Amino acid sequence: MKFSHNRRATLIAGAAVLAGVSTPAIAQKKYGPGASDTEIKLGQTMPYSGPASAYGTIGKLEQAYFKMVNDNGGVNGRKINLISLDDGYSPPRAVEQVRKLVEQDEVLALFQTLGTPSNSAIHQYVNAKKVPHLLLATGATKWADPQHFPWTIGFNLSYQAEGTIYAKYLLREKPNAKIALLYQNDDYGKDLLKGVKDGLGAKGAKMIVSEASYEVTDPTVDSQILTLQGSGADTFIDITTPKFSAQAIRKAFDSGWKPLHIINNVGASVGSVLTPAGLDKSVGLLTVQYYKDPNDPQWKDDPAMLEWRAFMGRYYREGDPKDASNLYAYLAAQIMVQILKQCGNDLTRENVMRQAANIKNLKLPLLLTGMSLNSSPTDYALVKQGQLARFTGTLWQGFGEILSTSD
Incomplete structure (x- = not known):
């Protein structure tokens, strides 16, 4: 070239x-x-x-x-x-x-x-x-x-900031949501989980109807998805890394579960996650972004x-x-x-x-x-802003304002 x-x-x-x-x-x-x-x-x-x-x-x-x-x-x-x-x-x-x-x-x-x-x-x-x-x-x-x-x-x-953004969005747009949570059982998964719970607060905590975790050594998260589906949840917050993100998207869709599916930023790549999971199965996903989407x-x-x-x-x-x-x-x-x-x-x-x-x-x-x-020297948080985005089937489409972690 x-x-x-x-x-x-x-x-x-x-x-x-x-x-x-x-x-x-x-x-x-x-x-x-x-x-x-x-x-x-x-x-x-x-x-x-x-x-x-x-x-x-x-x-x-x-x-x-x-x-x-x-x-x-x-x-x-x-x-x-x-x-x-x-x-x-x-x-x-x-x-x-x-x-x-x-x-x-x-x-x-x-x-x-x-x-x-x-x-x-x-x-x-x-x-x-x-x-x-x-x-x-x-x-x-x-x-x-x-x-x-x-x-x-x-x-x-930060994961806690990201989780807080999702929680505040639900409190504003879907205050009667029944939330199911899947998270990686380590510091990463628990950190984002804490952000969600802190953002929901004491009153919003009752919105959570089911939680499930997985280990990075697990072959799949299929059983966890079925358990969460069985809870009757209509909202799914998916705190996973790419391999498990793709599995969760595919299994939720194939099992007939159609919740509002929020996926954390690290599992939201079109190339490494959504394409393997199936772009048609990823329509309607929500995430947060802070850099431009190449797609x-x-x-x-x-x-x-x-x-x-x-x-x-x-x-x-x-x-x-x-x-x-x-x-x-x-x-x-x-x-x-x-x-x-x-x-x-x-x-x-x-x-x-x-x-x-x-x-x-x-x-x-x-x-x-x-x-x-x-x-x-007293503030090491480089990224303090983000924007919610929805997957259309071909790309992530940002919506709403640029949110700061203090919003």
Whole structure:
């Protein structure tokens, strides 16, 4: 595939992602582990195998993004070396791999380690080691706790905030709902579940008529779906990861259960979830979004989407353009590059963390219109906004206002 000069220039501009934040003045060079005049070494673990392997594309895209950055000169003249290891979505394996990244590979920082269980297992360790633990690919609320864990900062809209948005929508639009809940039996599932229950409050708690959980090692969630269906619920809040999300959508439809089906953002990808489940079986699903959907025709000629598609065509051809995880990963890599740019020539772990905690009004064009990212030393919640969306059979269609987590 040949690239025009203009398209290449567009990609280079996208890799910069300065978004109005000025580059620090040249200062005396300072280096921590994993940094030098020529290299910035980052580490991550990803579930390239195991029950959450659909997320493996996130790590592959991020490696491709950094290759693009490196092809265009790197960050402040330094090439990014992302060491991405498979943890199989297993917390013990994640601990083993992260110890290798920190103690043997001596990475400057960890980037986008995926999964609430895996990150929970390394949380204490990386903070004790004072290793930046950045832009975690999980929405657990506890990643925004600078007082107790100053070296950890997440990326996603928090699960509790997401759950609260669903609850408040139901209280407003369907106050007599009979709610059934399916959740993954770990910190991730329980965190979003807490958001739903907190959002419903004491009066809304009676709306919940049935709950069921599953383990990531379970082969299917078919029996749980049948149990929830038998409760007489007319509303189904589905807190699952992609493999189980697809199963839940398919089983609910095939069993003749037709509730209002709300599915959490991490299980809402058209490419990796809805297509395998059956697009016809996914019509009417609700979710929350905070970045543009690559399947939505309203963004067909959007400059940022064209830039992303051009990147996919050149650097990640094996990736699925319909899989929203690939757009999510692109955003995360852009933020990481922004943090490194803000570091200038002070590439110590302390300064990397300082810059991650000082992101100001960062407007990335693949976020929903009007959204920006902010962090501070006392506020580690980068994403604080989202919009509800309904699946039409071909795409997610946003509706209503952009909601903040305080709404």
